[in-house]
Amino acid sequence: MQDTAWFISLTLMGLLLAVFVFVWSQSSVREEDFTPLQKRAYRLRARLFWALVLTLGPAMLYNLIDLPYAAADARERDAQVIDAVGHQWYWQLSRNEVRAGEPVLFRVTSADVNHGFGVYDTGSRLVAQTQAMPGYTNVLRHTFAQPGKYRVLCLEYCGLVHHNMIAEIDVVEARGAAKE
Amino acid sequence: MAAQETTIDRGAHPAVLAYLCIAMLVLLLMMVFGALMRMEQAEFIAMGPMWFYELMTLHGAGMVGVAGIAGIAILWHFLGQYVRLSAPVFVANLVLFVAGVAMILAAVLGGNFHGGWTFLHPLPSKSMGTWSPNAAALFLGGMLVIGTGFLLLHLDIARAILAREGGFGRALGWPQLFGRAETAPPPPTIVAATMATIVNLIGIVAGAAILSMMLVNLYFPDFGVDALLAKNLIYFFGHVFINATIYMAVIAVYEILPRYTQRPWKANRVFLASWTASTVLVLFIYPHHLLMDFAMPKWMLVMGHVVGYLNTFPILVVTAYGGLMLVYRSGIRWDMASGLLFVSLFGWSAGVMPAFIDGTIPVNYVMHNTLWVPGHFHTYLLLGMMTMVFGFLYYIGKSAREMRERLVDRAAFAVFVVATLGFTLSFLSSGRSGAARRYAVHLPEWVPYDRIASVFAVLVVAAVAVFATRFLLRLPAASVDAPRATLAGSMT
Numbered sequence: 001m002q003d004t005a006w007f008i009s010l011t012l013m014g015l016l017l018a019v020f021v022f023v024w025s026q027s028s029v030r031e032e033d034f035t036p037l038q039k040r041a042y043r044l045r046a047r048l049f050w051a052l053v054l055t056l057g058p059a060m061l062y063n064l065i066d067l068p069y070a071a072a073d074a075r076e077r078d079a080q081v082i083d084a085v086g087h088q089w090y091w092q093l094s095r096n097e098v099r100a101g102e103p104v105l106f107r108v109t110s111a112d113v114n115h116g117f118g119v120y121d122t123g124s125r126l127v128a129q130t131q132a133m134p135g136y137t138n139v140l141r142h143t144f145a146q147p148g149k150y151r152v153l154c155l156e157y158c159g160l161v162h163h164n165m166i167a168e169i170d171v172v173e174a175r176g177a178a179k180e
Numbered sequence: 181m182a183a184q185e186t187t188i189d190r191g192a193h194p195a196v197l198a199y200l201c202i203a204m205l206v207l208l209l210m211m212v213f214g215a216l217m218r219m220e221q222a223e224f225i226a227m228g229p230m231w232f233y234e235l236m237t238l239h240g241a242g243m244v245g246v247a248g249i250a251g252i253a254i255l256w257h258f259l260g261q262y263v264r265l266s267a268p269v270f271v272a273n274l275v276l277f278v279a280g281v282a283m284i285l286a287a288v289l290g291g292n293f294h295g296g297w298t299f300l301h302p303l304p305s306k307s308m309g310t311w312s313p314n315a316a317a318l319f320l321g322g323m324l325v326i327g328t329g330f331l332l333l334h335l336d337i338a339r340a341i342l343a344r345e346g347g348f349g350r351a352l353g354w355p356q357l358f359g360r361a362e363t364a365p366p367p368p369t370i371v372a373a374t375m376a377t378i379v380n381l382i383g384i385v386a387g388a389a390i391l392s393m394m395l396v397n398l399y400f401p402d403f404g405v406d407a408l409l410a411k412n413l414i415y416f417f418g419h420v421f422i423n424a425t426i427y428m429a430v431i432a433v434y435e436i437l438p439r440y441t442q443r444p445w446k447a448n449r450v451f452l453a454s455w456t457a458s459t460v461l462v463l464f465i466y467p468h469h470l471l472m473d474f475a476m477p478k479w480m481l482v483m484g485h486v487v488g489y490l491n492t493f494p495i496l497v498v499t500a501y502g503g504l505m506l507v508y509r510s511g512i513r514w515d516m517a518s519g520l521l522f523v524s525l526f527g528w529s530a531g532v533m534p535a536f537i538d539g540t541i542p543v544n545y546v547m548h549n550t551l552w553v554p555g556h557f558h559t560y561l562l563l564g565m566m567t568m569v570f571g572f573l574y575y576i577g578k579s580a581r582e583m584r585e586r587l588v589d590r591a592a593f594a595v596f597v598v599a600t601l602g603f604t605l606s607f608l609s610s611g612r613s614g615a616a617r618r619y620a621v622h623l624p625e626w627v628p629y630d631r632i633a634s635v636f637a638v639l640v641v642a643a644v645a646v647f648a649t650r651f652l653l654r655l656p657a658a659s660v661d662a663p664r665a666t667l668a669g670s671m672t
Contacts, residue, residue, distance in 0.1 A: 001543060002612045002614070003612065004543075005534070005552070005612070006612040008537060009533050009534040009608065012533040013533050016526060016529055016533070017526065017530070019504065020504070020525075023508050024507070024522070026508055026509055027509065027512050027514075028512075029511060031510075037508070041508070045450075045505075048496075048497060049493070049497050056492070057489075060485070060489040060540075063542050064482060064485065064541070067481075067482075068474075068541070068542070069478055088306065088308050089308075112302070112306050114300050114303065114407060116472070118549075120614060124614055124623060124625050125546075125613075126547070126614040127546065128545065130474050133411075133473065133475065134302065134407050135408070136475040138472075139474065155548065155549040156300070156549060157296045157298075157300075157303075157618040159294075159308060159310065161229070162233075162620075163616075163620050163622075164621070
């Protein structure tokens with residue numbers, strides 16, 4: 001997802017840069033009568049508007065299909081549950097070992113200030129997150145695809161030792177994989 | 181195309197110049213703080229977490245304040261050519277701003293407050309003994325004093341607009357947009373000033389409400405404040421306020437580029453529709469800051485996602501496109517002012533790209549509160565909003581005798597554009613790799629990005645130091661009525 005966001009952003013920014021450079025390169029001569037140029041530009045703008053509607057509209061809708069807000073449902077009664085409580089400046093986890101390939105429900109809250117519960121994989125890539133807020137419990141559902149040592153970093157500024165608020169989760173082989 | 185009525189541009193009121201001088205001085209100081217923060221993350225220096233988070237708090241609060249006073253100085257300068265504004269109220273806002281800044285500096289440098297400029301409740305009251313309630317109160321009080329100044333000024337701006345137009349709807353051009361009014365629509369400056377005033381009046385009141393609640397809570401903890409409500413109010417206020425600075429600064433583009441190109445920027449129906457849309461969108465977009473607060477009502481989060489996409493339309497299709505249309509085959513004479521204003525439109529629209537992508541819920545799930553976020557907001561604030569301010573500085577400081585800039589200006593321009601792009605792309609690439617924002621100490625794998633960013637940050641500071649110095653040196657010319665725009669090709 002991060003790579004997709006990066007490449008789409010760079011492409012769009014690059015396109016804009018190309019348009020600005022083109023207009024700049026065409027700016028030294030003067031078309032004295034602005035009205036016909038304006039009419040052509042307005043026609044082009046109408047097309048640009050619809051092009052944006054037809055590209056951004058579906059992208060906006062598509063990205064609403066799979067939202068991370070689904071709390072535990074009936075199918076996930078057997079999910080592995082970790083109760084996570086943020087404290088200044090450490091994480092209190094009810095367990096720190098789960099199996100890969102099975103959903104994990106993190107019930108995340110805070111005992112003091114706002115924290116951010118960010119799960120990083122073995123390659124230091126952020127794979128899931130939710131906020132840890134006093135008075136609220138946010139349920140985060142994530143299935144670890146690969147075994148390994150994952151880290152939980154704080155992703156909401158919480159004071160002097162914010163950067164050092166790190167916990168570890170051991171993700172072990174899936175049940176089937178262990179039998180093999 | 182006939183030349184516009186006059187090529188004499190009004191000089192700045194002394195108070196506008198005072199605003200801009202203070203803005204540039206505070207800006208440079210905050211930029212130095214920002215560069216030091218990147219150098220600390222890069223392990224080039226070792227100031228320690230306490231200093232880092234104190235500078236981070238000052239950098240955030242200071243930059244929002246700088247954007248606020250620079251943006252409203254531009255608005256006041258140009259709006260004053262259409263309506264009667266009160267200079268004493270304008271000066272009072274600056275006095276309150278300076279007082280608020282002094283309180284914030286005392287809270288941070290004297291009281292070690294480092295709760296971040298977003299002061300998320302209940303962090304100011306739970307410092308683990310690293311700052312006192314009095315230090316937190318001084319910081320929150322400083323923010324409240326600054327907000328009060330802006331509120332008073334916006335009330336005066338609202339009064340002046342209402343006196344001329346008779347209503348906010350008329351000032352936004354609704355009779356021309358929705359009706360069959362034959363009369364001319366209000367000029368773009370009035371439309372933009374009305375939008376900024378409407379949203380800021382609402383946003384600042386929300387900010388003042390939560391600041392007051394948190395101040396009471398500091399000394400009377402039994403007066404409980406819900407953390408999620410506080411977060412909603414803070415991000416509503418924060419988002420509206422910082423966004424309004426762009427919509428105020430863009431008035432410089434609307435006013436100055438037409439003078440250079442000798443082409444009008446008309447408030448036609450599309451223009452009016454986009455500004456009415458922006459008024460609504462800016463008020464309803466803020467939940468995109470809370471996409472990872474799963475306890476929020478789901479419809480609000482979906483609204484933040486959807487509005488983020490819609491918000492790109494007015495910026496791209498109307499303002500950026502309008503600027504390009506004006507410049508295309510215009511014979512424009514490029515100088516620092518016109519060049520910076522043109523680049524500012526690129527900076528604003530380019531920054532919007534990674535911003536709306538970040539507001540996409542599945543993306544936000546793996547990029548929220550990473551350095552991707554400062555990556556996009558530094559693009560549209562530094563290469564967009566502040567570049568509009570720099571363009572205005574070069575425009576207003578120009579005297580009739582000095583129509584061409586020096587080599588140092590052109591060199592600073594080139595360094596600024598390249599280094600800002602390098603700086604912001606370093607942030608974005610750090611965010612792509614998962615680097616968390618607001619970390620005094622980075623994981624080893626994030627440090628290479630910080631090192632590259634530090635070099636670009638120093639270059640940006642150097643370029644802006646040139647802009648600021650040249651403005652201060654040309655200050656005497658800035659208050660004189662004079663022809664400032666170098667007219668387009670065949671018009672001279």
